[in-house]
Structure formats: C-alpha cells, structure tokens
Amino acid sequence: MAQAKINSSAKCSSGGDGGQLRGRFFRSTSMADRSTRLLECLDQLERRVEALRDTASSMEQEKETLLEMIHGIQNSQDMRNISEGEREELSLTAKRLMGRTLTVEVSVETIRNPQQQRSLLSATQMIDEIVSKLLDDLEDSKNRLKSLYGACTSDVPSGPVDQKFQSVIIGCAIEDQKKIKRRLETLLRNIENSEQSITLLEHQKTSSNKQLCNNGKD
Numbered sequence: 001m002a003q004a005k006i007n008s009s010a011k012c013s014s015g016g017d018g019g020q021l022r023g024r025f026f027r028s029t030s031m032a033d034r035s036t037r038l039l040e041c042l043d044q045l046e047r048r049v050e051a052l053r054d055t056a057s058s059m060e061q062e063k064e065t066l067l068e069m070i071h072g073i074q075n076s077q078d079m080r081n082i083s084e085g086e087r088e089e090l091s092l093t094a095k096r097l098m099g100r101t102l103t104v105e106v107s108v109e110t111i112r113n114p115q116q117q118r119s120l121l122s123a124t125q126m127i128d129e130i131v132s133k134l135l136d137d138l139e140d141s142k143n144r145l146k147s148l149y150g151a152c153t154s155d156v157p158s159g160p161v162d163q164k165f166q167s168v169i170i171g172c173a174i175e176d177q178k179k180i181k182r183r184l185e186t187l188l189r190n191i192e193n194s195e196q197s198i199t200l201l202e203h204q205k206t207s208s209n210k211q212l213c214n215n216g217k218d
Contacts, residue, residue, distance in 0.1 A: 053108055056106055056107075056108045057108050057175075059104075060106045060107075060108060063101060063104055063106060064182070066101050067098065067102075068186060068189075068190070070094050070097050070098050070101065071098075072193060073094055074094050074095075074098075075193075108175075110173050110175045111173070112173050115171055116171060116172055116173045116176070118171075119168050119169070119170075119171030119172045119176075120172050122168045123169055123172060123176075126148065126164075126165055126168070127145075127148065127180070127184070141191070142191050143159070144162075145184055145187055145191070146159055146188065147159065147160045147161055147162040147165070148162050148165045148184055149181070149184040149185065149188060150162070151163070151165045151166035151169055152169055152177065152180060152184060
C-alpha cells in the first residue's frame, strides 16, 4: 500500500494528468501571447496602410491641382497680352510641364459594394450630362452644377439643392463622395475663370470701340 502511494505521487510529479494539465496551460498562455503580438503587428500595419492611402490621395489631388493651374496659365488673359514670341516660349514651357505632370500615375482604388458602384455611375452620368451642355448654355449649366455641389456639402447651401443628386451621392462610398465634390469644385472654378476672361475681353472690345469712335470724331 505504501509502495502504491509512492508510485501515485511520483506519477503526478513526473508527468501524469497533472503534468498534462500544466502542459496545456503553458501552451495556451504561449498561444495567447503570440496572438496578441500578431494583433498588435496587424494594428500597426493597418495604420500604415491608411497612411499610405491618404498620402496617395493627397498626391492625386496635387496632380489635379497642378494640371488645373497649368491649364489656367495656358488660357489666361495675361498669356494673350504678351508678344507672340514670348507667348510661344511660355506655351512650350507650360506644355512641357503638363507632359511631365501627366507622367505621374497615382491610383487609389476604392472598395465598393454593388449599390455604391451603381450610385457612383449615376452621379457621374448626372455631372457628365451637364458638362456636355456647358457651351450651349453656360449660365444654366453653372446653376445646375451649383445645385449639385450644394448636395455634397455639409454647409448651408446658398442656393437650391438638387434633391435627386443628393439621394444618389449618399449612396456612394465616402472616398467617392469626396472626389465628386472636388470635381464639382474644379468645374465651377473653371467656369468662373472663363466668365472672368469673357468679361475682360468684352470690356477690352468696348474700350477699343470707344477709342475708335473718338478717333473718328477727331
């Protein structure tokens, strides 16, 4: 009997059921530690991935801004009011910068579900329809684009809001909403610049006509 107790005690201390329980406990703790380390690593990587996307998006916006600025210089009134030789030289420089800017390819793909994809398509088609009629009626197109822009901003709009476009834009992915808003801002800014150029040209034409009339009277 004494020998049996000794064997039983030895069995527990040297790897019986108690040893197996302790082994499972240690393995479980080790797996939890590894899982925690992996989770922390993935959290860090997720932050870096989002930072990468933000940086790429900023680069996309910078490219759009640069192209718009170069285009604005090419079509500015100042460009028209310089000598032909200077205009040709500056135009070549602007064209070279435009080409170099276009060589930069930045693309941030937006993950969309089918509903968001349909909403984006609808919103794009509504904007394209207005843009296609810009030359036919600039003022009406400008007002319609303003109503679309009013549907994209959280600020209190200064004019009417296109309710249909607002319902469409809400269904788009957040990143697409931002891009659509930027596109509308660019379109409205270009229209504003065009109107200023037209007004300046009309003013110059009127001044020239008055000067010709005065010279005729003399």
